[in-house]
Amino acid sequence: MEPIPAKVVKTYPPRGPLHQCRFDEPVAFRCFRCGNTKKSKLITTYAGDWSRTLCxxxxxxxxxxxxxxxxxxxxGERAEQISAALLTLASADQQRLAERLFKASDNRANALSPEAIRFVATAEHIATKLESSPQLEWSPAIIGLCKAVEVEVIRRILEPIVTVARSVDLSADVKDKDMGRVAAFCSGISGKPPELGTFAHFLQTVIYSERRRSSSSLIRCFLTAMKQWTGSTWLLDPNGFHRSLTLLTTHYRNRAAHIDELTQADYDGCRELAIGAEGVIWKMIVSTETHR
Known part of the structure; x- marks a missing residue:
């Protein structure tokens, strides 16, 4: 028998792994997610496990x-919604403390933008709280790491292209199905930066389409910007930047934005790829350094 503590008077339809029921009298329990003790007639179990009750x-x-x-x-839209949700899972004070701890623990963090630091630090803070919590909640932490990479892609690669493209006609590229969203942003038509998967697809086009490389004004702007970067060859190496972004989006970000329940192992893998010792975010920083 399930260890149900009182008489159930109503059950509600399951919502994914969440199943809520109402008892005939208040029942004391400890929420396994937040760790607080509660007393309520309305209790939710996770994956049907009465040892994992939720307030x-x-x-x-x-x-x-x-x-x-x-x-x-x-x-892309789901990833944006989850990345926004990530920042609500920790208070402003907790986020600021996490940012200070992250900066203190790794000098490389000084190279990141404040927005990227906020996403990484909050993801790390939330991750430390999740060992005994529902697997589903690892998704915002994973999305946060991916969002930090996306923020730096915009800052270090797309914004320099915007600068180069100010006096360039990108109208033909805007109509290109493989580059249209990147071109719309770089030309000023769209104020919304392309998300990580869209940029990865653009990079794939740059690497593999000889025809576009010889005819696209947008790609010429990209290559012009690259001439100022001392380590830029990694950006166009098929086994370099593009491979890392593809793995980050398909194996982690896209799965986190779907109904898949990601685990701590998924977070650890994403963390190593994004901000590990040889993470894509650090390689991108080195690859876009300018000659002084």
Missing amino acids: NGCYGRLLSLYEIKSGSAAI
């Missing part, structure tokens, strides 16, 4: 993530 607050947070992940929005 209403934690149920609401997990449910919002589940609804994003199971929704019909595009991958």
